[in-house]
Amino acid sequence: MNLLIVRKAQTSLAWWALSLVLFFAFGATDAFAHGVAEGDQGYVQEVSGVQFMPFLYLGAKHMVTGYDHLLFLFGVIFFLYRLKDIGLYVTLFAVGHSTTMLFGVLTGISANAYIIDAIIGLSVVYKALDNLGAYRRWFGVQPNTKAATLIFGLFHGFGLATKIQEFELSPDGLLTNLIAFNIGVEIGQLLALSAILILMGYWRKSRSFARHAFAVNVVLMGVGFLLVGYQLTGLIVA
Numbered sequence: 001m002n003l004l005i006v007r008k009a010q011t012s013l014a015w016w017a018l019s020l021v022l023f024f025a026f027g028a029t030d031a032f033a034h035g036v037a038e039g040d041q042g043y044v045q046e047v048s049g050v051q052f053m054p055f056l057y058l059g060a061k062h063m064v065t066g067y068d069h070l071l072f073l074f075g076v077i078f079f080l081y082r083l084k085d086i087g088l089y090v091t092l093f094a095v096g097h098s099t100t101m102l103f104g105v106l107t108g109i110s111a112n113a114y115i116i117d118a119i120i121g122l123s124v125v126y127k128a129l130d131n132l133g134a135y136r137r138w139f140g141v142q143p144n145t146k147a148a149t150l151i152f153g154l155f156h157g158f159g160l161a162t163k164i165q166e167f168e169l170s171p172d173g174l175l176t177n178l179i180a181f182n183i184g185v186e187i188g189q190l191l192a193l194s195a196i197l198i199l200m201g202y203w204r205k206s207r208s209f210a211r212h213a214f215a216v217n218v219v220l221m222g223v224g225f226l227l228v229g230y231q232l233t234g235l236i237v238a
Contacts, residue, residue: 041167048170055177059184062160064192068120068227069156073189074196075127075220076149086197089149090189096153098182104161105178114235116159121227123152128221132214
């Protein structure tokens, strides 16, 4: 009886992980898409001067509701167990994200949003394949996972910068507001990953983790391809 209960709990945890991936992919609406929610766009265009706390909140909201960020980071931490390693990888992503977000907005350099977002979708595919050991099996090499996390962090930040540039932002207090936004991104990232890690901590202790890890990463890869297809379709019909 107890064994049956344990197995049911293990299966439930595996389904939780799968549901998490599917929720981020299909349960999110346009309001939660990568970028700035529609309701916040009017605000950032109307305000001027230093607005530290509002932009701090917007940064945290951007990360907590940014399913593409969370899918990638979910893949990054999937096989990380030590907080030291998790902190290192998350910091590399945040450094990349902050660097290109600030660079893009302050210099006015942008790119086609569909192409950037397609690359962000590819980052999810890349990490899922990495977790599946595909690169070692196909090419006999293991890519530098730290460098990859930093590089894809650069693309994620540049994607946001591209969308922010679509707004008419006041130059008054812009740098301070962007720094506040980045701090908010860090806070949001910590909040979202803390919740994911608590649930994954229970799942990792069960036997179902080894059994279902492959399937969850296959689904993660499929979701990444869907994001790529969605963006490329948008590019074609735009």
